[in-house]
Amino acid sequence: MSDDKSAVENLPESSRPLIQLADLTKIYPHGTQKVTAVIGLDLSIEPGAFAVLAGPSGSGKTTVLNLIGGLDRPTRGTVRLGGRDLGTLSARDLADFRLHRIGFIFQAYNLIPVLTAAENAEFTLMLQGTPKPERARKIAALFDQLGIAGLGDRRPGDLSGGQQQRVAIARAMAAGPAVILADEPTANLDSKTAEDLLELMRRINAEQGTTFLFSSHDPRVISHARRVISLRDGRLESDQRQNS
Amino acid sequence: MTADLFDRELLKLAWRNLWRNRRRTLITVAALSFSVMLVQAFHNLSFGVYARMVDSGVRAGSGHIAVYRGDYASSRDEKLSFDPGPLPAEVARLDRVERVLPRVYLPGLAQSSRESRGILLTGVDPDAERAVNPFLKNLPPDRMLRTPDGRDAILGNRLLKELKLEVGQKFVVTLQSRGGELVSELFRVRGTVATGIKDIDQSLIMVGRERAAAMMGAPGEIHELAVVLTDAEADRQVGPALEKLVARRPELHVVPWETAMPNLANAIKLDYASQKFIFVIILLIVTIGVINSQLMSVMERIREFGVILAVGATPGRLRLLVLTEALVLGLLALVCGSILGSLATWYLVAHGINLQTFLPESLEFGGVVFEPVLRAVWDLRWMFQIALYVLILCLLASLYPAIKAGRITPAEAMRHV
Numbered sequence: 001m002s003d004d005k006s007a008v009e010n011l012p013e014s015s016r017p018l019i020q021l022a023d024l025t026k027i028y029p030h031g032t033q034k035v036t037a038v039i040g041l042d043l044s045i046e047p048g049a050f051a052v053l054a055g056p057s058g059s060g061k062t063t064v065l066n067l068i069g070g071l072d073r074p075t076r077g078t079v080r081l082g083g084r085d086l087g088t089l090s091a092r093d094l095a096d097f098r099l100h101r102i103g104f105i106f107q108a109y110n111l112i113p114v115l116t117a118a119e120n121a122e123f124t125l126m127l128q129g130t131p132k133p134e135r136a137r138k139i140a141a142l143f144d145q146l147g148i149a150g151l152g153d154r155r156p157g158d159l160s161g162g163q164q165q166r167v168a169i170a171r172a173m174a175a176g177p178a179v180i181l182a183d184e185p186t187a188n189l190d191s192k193t194a195e196d197l198l199e200l201m202r203r204i205n206a207e208q209g210t211t212f213l214f215s216s217h218d219p220r221v222i223s224h225a226r227r228v229i230s231l232r233d234g235r236l237e238s239d240q241r242q243n244s
Numbered sequence: 245m246t247a248d249l250f251d252r253e254l255l256k257l258a259w260r261n262l263w264r265n266r267r268r269t270l271i272t273v274a275a276l277s278f279s280v281m282l283v284q285a286f287h288n289l290s291f292g293v294y295a296r297m298v299d300s301g302v303r304a305g306s307g308h309i310a311v312y313r314g315d316y317a318s319s320r321d322e323k324l325s326f327d328p329g330p331l332p333a334e335v336a337r338l339d340r341v342e343r344v345l346p347r348v349y350l351p352g353l354a355q356s357s358r359e360s361r362g363i364l365l366t367g368v369d370p371d372a373e374r375a376v377n378p379f380l381k382n383l384p385p386d387r388m389l390r391t392p393d394g395r396d397a398i399l400g401n402r403l404l405k406e407l408k409l410e411v412g413q414k415f416v417v418t419l420q421s422r423g424g425e426l427v428s429e430l431f432r433v434r435g436t437v438a439t440g441i442k443d444i445d446q447s448l449i450m451v452g453r454e455r456a457a458a459m460m461g462a463p464g465e466i467h468e469l470a471v472v473l474t475d476a477e478a479d480r481q482v483g484p485a486l487e488k489l490v491a492r493r494p495e496l497h498v499v500p501w502e503t504a505m506p507n508l509a510n511a512i513k514l515d516y517a518s519q520k521f522i523f524v525i526i527l528l529i530v531t532i533g534v535i536n537s538q539l540m541s542v543m544e545r546i547r548e549f550g551v552i553l554a555v556g557a558t559p560g561r562l563r564l565l566v567l568t569e570a571l572v573l574g575l576l577a578l579v580c581g582s583i584l585g586s587l588a589t590w591y592l593v594a595h596g597i598n599l600q601t602f603l604p605e606s607l608e609f610g611g612v613v614f615e616p617v618l619r620a621v622w623d624l625r626w627m628f629q630i631a632l633y634v635l636i637l638c639l640l641a642s643l644y645p646a647i648k649a650g651r652i653t654p655a656e657a658m659r660h661v
Contacts, residue, residue, distance in 0.1 A: 066655045069554065071553075071554055071653075071654040071655040071658070072653070072654075072655035091558075091559065092558050092559075092560070095553065095556055095557065095558040095559070096556065096558070098554065098555065098556045099555070099556025099557075100556070102556075103555075104551075104554050104555060106551065106658070110547070110548070110551040110658075112257075112548060112551075112552070113264070113548075114257065114260035114261055114263075114264060115257070115260070123552075123555060124555050124556055126253050127555070127556050127557055127561070128556075171555065175556070
């Protein structure tokens with residue numbers, strides 16, 4: 001575990017911008033055909049951004065998010081995060097990079113059903129090797145901040161969708177990542193809950209400077225974002241900054 | 245410290261994962277435990293039966309260890325007799341020696357007034373033989389040989405019938421002496437034995453050792469010094485001590501019962517080999533079951549594994565999780581199986597299996613009589629070994645599912661429905 005840590009600690013800390021995509025292209029094989037999900041995308045995202053990758057289904061939003069998160073490898077082009085070219089990292093280093101620098105929030109929450117809410121939230125801390133008392137302290141503070149204090153002992157199945165997504169946010173935030181990538185985080189939530197969660201993430205972004213990058217076609221998410229990057233057919237359609 | 249902390253968490257996660265599908269886990273643990281029980285109990289039962297066979301065989305036959313002259317053990321050349329001198333007394337003084345049985349074996353012809361048959365004249369020390377030989381166990385005292393040099397004879401029951409003799413009647417034994425002369429002696433039937441072994445019952449004539457040696461023309465000499473030990477394990481201690489005692493007489497050889505009674509040793513080896521084959525088949529079937537259950541468990545969680553990888557777990561950690569689940573499964577089976585195996589062994593030791601209902605007649609196996617009540621013995625080392633094998637098999641069976649889990653790519657896994 002200490003070797004993994006040092007690999008991350010050696011990364012340059014003060015690179016600007018935080019995320020840099022250059023000629024990013026992803027082509028998936030589909031039977032005998034090839035499907036181009038993203039093609040020649042150039043993009044920079046600054047630290048502290050609250051941005052959304054918008055566009056209709058099939059526009060390549062999730063693919064871009066996966067490539068930035070190191071969950072997938074590009075067919076061509078580069079992804080740089082914090083100055084580090086993810087294409088140069090081995091699978092193991094990439095896993096370690098995700099553990100320390102990236103937080104994920106998924107549409108379907110994707111909590112581990114056999115773990116309690118608190119155990120789910122501290123999962124990344126466990127992977128990092130953080131001692132139990134420190135984990136408990138951090139998670140208690142996060143649950144308090146996210147409005148789910150007292151729900152730590154419940155299993156995901158005993159929580160509402162909104163509560164589960166808050167636990168997922170806690171899991172994403174627990175390890176103190178440089179960026180949180182959220183794939184359609186409000187898609188399974190009712191309007192009120194979605195609104196509350198977006199407000200919550202905005203507040204975290206404002207107070208703690210955590211960078212958020214969403215992929216969504218939900219107008220509510222788009223309206224909360226300060227930057228809207230629109231994709232269509234895998235290409236950049238527009239990149240607009242807005243006052244939300 | 246941190247690795248240790250996470251390993252404990254991994255164990256906890258593995259335990260909870262196992263009980264996600266309670267029914268599948270219970271069926272897998274039950275199958276594993278049942279196979280551990282079967283293998284442990286049947287091994288213990290077989291070893292109990294073998295131990296009794298060996299015990300019965302060595303007492304009636306060569307002893308746990310025998311001393312022969314030259315290659316008598318394989319050639320059965322009656323010229324290879326020897327004067328035991330002080331050897332029987334010296335051997336009897338060794339630790340863990342129960343009894344020393346000097347014997348003479350002479351092939352010959354028995355004649356009654358009406359029939360004649362080929363026989364094996366066996367000269368024994370009546371008192372020593374009576375104490376250990378299972379053939380003489382049920383013989384009433386008034387039917388036993390009285391002196392080593394008398395004319396009393398004990399006959400196999402079939403031989404008695406074939407010679408048309410009855411207890412108390414006289415018959416003649418004729419054989420070739422050491423000098424090549426035909427020698428005849430008159431004996432009187434003192435008793436009869438039914439060993440259950442056809443060959444023995446048709447050919448056995450047991451007489452006093454000194455009388456037999458005198459007929460052979462080599463008074464005081466014997467063919468076999470059979471050493472019966474207090475327990476079968478004592479041969480490792482007594483064997484070398486006996487070697488040392490006979491070292492001053494290079495014509496004598498110390499032979500273990502496996503060499504002296506190859507039929508019995510081979511019968512046991514063959515029987516145990518076939519049992520081992522069945523054990524392997526049982527364990528193979530169970531291993532396939534574990535592969536199936538672990539693979540299903542991995543395939544059901546592909547999306548979840550994708551998430552675990554996405555949040556920063558390495559493929560190695562995921563493989564370790566699957567193997568830890570197998571380890572926990574194996575440990576559960578090890579404990580439950582060993583408890584069941586112990587209970588089954590306890591029953592088989594205490595009560596045994598009575599085959600008398602199915603086999604009213606005694607059975608001969610490997611040249612000894614097979615007792616109708618089969619009883620097990622405790623072989624704790626083997627029981628532990630087999631439980632450990634099952635644990636290792638569990639881990640081996642989980643290698644493929646674990647490798648499969650480690651090959652999952654997070655983006656693809658999260659698209660998995």
